[in-house]
Amino acid sequence: MWQIQNPNTPTGQLILWMIVLGAFIMIMGLVPLLHALPPRGRRAIIVIITFITGLFFATEFFLPINKEQKNFLTDAIQPAQQAVQVITALALGLGTYGLVRLHLRNVVQRRTQWGYSLVLLISFVVMATFSIANTLSEQGLVEKTPLLEQGFKLLFDYTLVQLDAAMFSLIAFYIFSAAYRAFRIRSVEAGILMFTAIVVMIGVVPLGATISPYLPGVANWILTSLNAPVQRAIEFGVGIGGLAMAIRLWLSLERGVT
């Protein structure tokens, strides 16, 4: 019921276009309406939309299902999630615009350290050009020239991939300096914590088994019998906290960021 039947027929196409146009007009109308309304009216609209959207997902979850694992709302879940993806894509455009605007201003107004902004802008344009061209060439829309192939390889394989790996590697160095600074026995609890950490650190690597055949077993016992229950308890709390927050937001019981 939520999908257009035969979208490739002329009638299907017409219905599709009417839906797209209707949604466009509705959204275009909603933006000035929200701006024109006083804060109270604006809030009322947000409260209503939030409630209806939440009700949709909650009802779909709680209603009984048929043999095909569906109730009358299930087919509408996928279009609803696709709508969320459309909103995310629009927000990504907004975020990129904000980033470029900021750095353009930095360069134009020669603000402090504007050189970094220039590097960002050049990287942004070059990377975007090659990525888009590469995608188009994969779809056969543009020719895959040696410049495009080599340029993309240089930017993607030899630059982005390596920079990504380098950033992740930094964590190892930071763990070292943070552990050196933080693991100080200032109390009995800190001593127990440090001892446990050392047993696990040595027990989980082959060196542990070389030192003593019992060490890996002890380390595994700490992970499964001490770590897992504590984590489960924390996750229960987090889950309940998230559920309570979701209910408050759904019913607009707290002002939060709205």
Add this chain to the structure above:
Amino acid sequence: METLWLSGLAQYQHAADNWFAAILIAVIATTVLVSIAITRSGASLYIRRIPGLDAIDEAIGRSTEMGRPVTMIPGMTAFGVVAVQALTIFKYITKQIARFATPMRLLTGDATVYAVAQEAIQDAYNEAGRPDLYDPDAIRFLSDRQFAFASGVAGLIQRERVAANFMFGEFFAESLIFAETGNIVGAIQVAGTISFTQVPFFVAACDYTIIGDEFYATSAYLSREPVLLGSLVGQDIAKLLFVLIAITGAVLTSIFGADAPVVKLLGQPGGWDAFFGGGQ
């Protein structure tokens, strides 16, 4: 239409996959709502001290004295309840900052959070009576790629030598890059996260760390709003309920074994069906 009250084919896509779990969700929701209603009617409540949150004002004061910015980082948190909670905390911090005109930066790796953060921070300055201090460029979306975002944040913390760094939300491997860079420049750091695996890194590199459901208690602690305090009471009752279920499950498993229908009823897809023998 034939209705199956339990499918047993897929996991938790619908309440019918295990009605026990669905009923439990409904009971928790009711408990929270009733607690909110009771608190709204005037019950006074006590909330224990959370040192990390008391340190927020101290950190802001230090930034003001040093004339260096405050950074607020929700990380790569996607838009959802965690992001909303993080932005609520950042809104509170911004209101405090607005009193002293301390510069701030909010750095996010999620574009939707960026859009909402702009509104929230502008609201915070308006509510503090200083709309003139709002700078849209202070809220920045850096990248949605994890380590590009991490390098952007680390670079900004280094270049601007921030004096206070607040990290609230969901974090992944990039957490230590933020926290250790903040430590290098000598910033006071407060982190709050639901990401269990990142807690050790924050504890090692930050001055204060808020763990697990304390993250959700933060807005109640800061604002002391009856709705939020009531919700906390409801959450505590729900936690007691979970403790009871866990103990019951342990006892029943010890007596009847893990495959007994009564044990499966307590939390396994298909458990309702196994217990009631079809349930149609």
Add this chain to the structure above:
Amino acid sequence: MQTRGPSIWERMLSIDRRILYLLLFANIVLFLLLPIRMRAAVSPPVQKFYDEIEKLQPGDLVMISSNWSASTLAENQPQLEAVIRHLMRKKAKFTLISVEAQSRDISYRLASRLTPEGGYEYGRDWAHFGFVTNLIVSIKGMVNNLPDTIKKDVRGTPVSELPLLKGITSLRQYKMIIDVTPSATVPFWISYAPKETKILYCPTSVMAAEAYTFLDSGQIKGMITGAKGAQEYEQLLGIVGLGTRFVNAISFSHVLIILFIFLGNLALFMNRRQMRQEG
């Protein structure tokens, strides 16, 4: 009056972190190059993982969710290599799926490089579904109608035309799902995949701590923990792969960190004693 300079213990306490970084770097390089081989005690989650794959029959279909990119290559590549090699030994067929472009490219290239070793042919024994933008929607879609959800593979062939997927309409027909990932994708598979399909997990070491609750509950049937788990797995398979080459550097980095934690505490203790003596 002449003031005393900082003692060795005070200097130790405020050591320049760049010295620590240099020591760690040298340590990693040294132990990557040294040809020492140490046998590991295979941890229970790795053993379970191995046993589950051993139960597969020739022709069984396995879904590999490969979501790692260059940043976590050192942890995830040894895992994926070992897993693909084991699947090929068991003559199990597999399809790969990713959640973003870089992980698609890396996993496709890696599988293309490894599969000739087992005489595997693309389309007949394995395939790559490319990347999906929303994992939850895709898992739900694959449960209901796999060819309609995926439509085309990474080479642009409609998946319904792949010999490998002849008669396959749903994820339910898969025997196993293996998630090789540095991020929190496994809860999505646990929540939305068919419960009769077993889930195995290959996280980075840092993410592994979170998975023990799923292992206890049986929602995950086995786990390879980062590169060191891959080394244990390679030991079970009797091969020398990346995990075996990396594990010495990991082991001795742990030793170096522990050594410096001891030195830091010794410096703290000695410094306090010195201060007490000086009144």
